[in-house]
Amino acid sequence: MQIKRGIAVSPGVVTGEVLVLGTEDFRIPNRFVSIDAVESELGRFRNTLEAVWEEIEENERLARDELGDQFGAIFGAHLQMARDPKLLAEIEGLISENSLSPEYASSRVLRRFARELQNLGNHYHAERAVDIFDLEKRILRHLLGERREELVHLTAPVVVLAHNLTPSETANLDRNFVMGFATEVGGHTSHTAILAGALEIPAVVGLGHCLADVSGGEMVIIDGNHGEVILDPDEATLAKYRVLEERVHSVSERLASLKSLPAETLDGTSITLLGNIEFPEEAEVCRNRGAGGIGLYRTEFLYLEQDLVPSEEDHYEAYLKVIAADPLHPVTIRTLDIGADKVPDSLGELAPDQVNPQLGLRSVRLSLRNIPLFKIQLRAILRAAVEGDVRVMFPLVSNLLELRQARMILGDVMDDLEEQKLPFRRDVPVGIMVEVPAAVMLAEEFAREVDFFSIGTNDLIQYTLAVDRADPSVSDLYRSGDPSILRLIRAVISAAAKYDVAVTVCGQMSSDPVFIPLLVGMGVRQFSSTPHAIPELKEVIRNLTIEQAEQIAAHAQSLDLARDVENYLRGELNRICPDLVL
C-alpha cells in the first residue's frame, strides 16, 4: 500500500480498479497484468500484431509503388521481423508465463535483440538496431494507442491514472464508467481541475511520479477531499473509505434536496449563486444544481476544441445554447482569456512562445492586438444578447486605457451591426475581471467606467503573492486566506459600493464553503463557482446570519498569517455546518 499526495481538485471519494494511461513517449504504463487478465492481454497483443502487419504491408505497397521494389523490400524485411515466430513466441511466453504486460514484454524482448545487435561490433549490424526500435515503437503505439481510445470505449467502472489528461480527454470521460481520476502533473486551477469539478467526480492532480508504481487493474482509492491517492490499499483502509464514501453519498443527497430552496441567510438576506462553465453543455448542469445564472462563461474552450479559429457563427451558436439552458437568468460571457496553460494551435502564431506566459501577451491584451479576432467574438456576444440577459466581461484588465479601448471597439462593433441591420442589444452591461493588483489599486477609477466587477481570485492571488498557481513546488504558498488578499478584496468592495457597481467573486475561493462566511461578512452578495459546489454554498448561507458573517470577517481580517485565517475559518465552518467539513 502506498499513499501519494497531490492537489485535491474535485471532491469526493472513490475506490476502484485503476486504468493506467501511457504518455506520448511510450512510457510503459504497467509492467505486470493480473493473472485473470492474461488471456485478454494476449488477445490484445495478437490484435496489435494484426494491425502492425497490416500497417507494414501497406507501407511496403506504397514504397514499391512510389520508390521501387528495392525500397519496398525493406518493409518486406520489417514485416518478416514482425512475423518472426521466435520473437512472437518469446513475447507471448513472457505474457502468459510471467504475467508481463504486452507493452513491457514486447519492449523487453525487442530491446534485448537490439542490444545483441549493437554489441556485435559490426557497424552495419549495429545500425540495424534502429529497425528493431522502430518495430518496438510501432507495436507500442498500437498497444498504447488502443489504451487511450479505451477511455471512450470503457465497459467497466474504472479509476483513471495518467501522466496528464488533455482537455478533450477530460471532457469526454464517460461518467458512467470513469469514477474518478488522478494525474501526475497539473495544478489547482489547470483546465483538468476545472473540468473535473464540472464532471463531479473525485480528482487529484500533481501527484508527481507514480505511474511506475502501479499496475493496471490494481485497486486505488482517490480521495478528492484531501488530495490523496492510495495505491493498493490494505483491508483496514478499504473499510475506512467504504464508510466515508457512504457518508459523502448521503450528504450529497441531502444537499441535492436544497435545489429548489433559496440561497438566503437565516435573517433573510438573499445571496446570488452563479455557476462557472467552459462548455455550453455545462449550463444545464448549473441549472440542475440550482444556480441563479452563469457568472463566468470561459469562452477560450471554443478555441481549444478545434484546429481552426472559431467563426462568428460558432461563437453565436455556443452562446445561444448557454442562454437556452436557462433563458431567464443572466449569462456573463468573458472574452478570450488565452495564455499560460491554454494556448491553442489555431492562435499559435498570434501568441508566440513566451518566457513568462502568465505575464505576457494574453487575454484582453491579445484581443486588443488582434482586433478582427476580437470583433468576431464581440459581434456574436451582442447578437446573442437579444435572446437573453447577457453581460460581457473583459479579463486581465490592468489599466484604464485597455478598458477604454475595449469599449471603443465594442462601440465600433455596435455601429457595424447597426449598419448591417442585424439585431443586437446596445445596452449590454460591461464589466471587468478584477485580477491584476493594479486594477485593485485603481478600483474606484474603474468602478466609474463599468457596470460590474468580477474578482478573479485565482489570478489575483497568483499575481499578488507572486506564486505560479500551476507550479506544484510552490503550491503551499498559494493561499486564498492570505491577509493581503483579504485586504485587496475589501478595497474592491468598498470602491464598488461607492459607485453602485455589483461585485461577484469567482475563482476557487468562491467555490470553497470555508470562505463564504468571510466573504459574505465583507459584503459580497454574488458568487460564481463550480456547479457542484453550489448546494454546499447554499447550505452554508442558509445557516448563517449577516451579523455572524460580519463578526467572522472582522476577526479573520485581524489575523496576520494565512494559516491562521484558514484555520479560523475552518473552525467557524465546523460550527455552522459540521457536515461539510470532511
Added chain:
Amino acid sequence: MTQTAQQTVRVGLEQGLHMVPCSLIVRTAERFSCEIQIQKADRSADAKTMLDLLTLSAENGNVLVLEARGAEAGEAVEALARLFESNFVDPASGSKPATGSDR
C-alpha cells in the same frame, strides 16, 4: 531415416547479411517444412527467424554452412544456396536489394 542436407556458401555482399537478404532467406526457408540452420563458426541461426539471422552477423566473405533436417532437406539447401550464389538478387525485381540504410 530423416533427410539431411548440407552445403557451404560464401557471403558476397559488401554490407554482409543485412536485413533485406535476411528477409529473403526467411521467405525462402519458410517454404519448406524441414528444420534449416545456418552456421557461422560456432554460432547457429534458425533460417526461418529474422532476428536469429541478423544476430549471426555474417559479413562479406564469411563462410557459412547451410544445414537442413527433414522433408525436402535437399531442395531447401539448394534453394538457399542459389540465393547466396546470386548474391541475393531479388527474384521479384531482378535488381540488387537496397541496403537497409536507404529509406
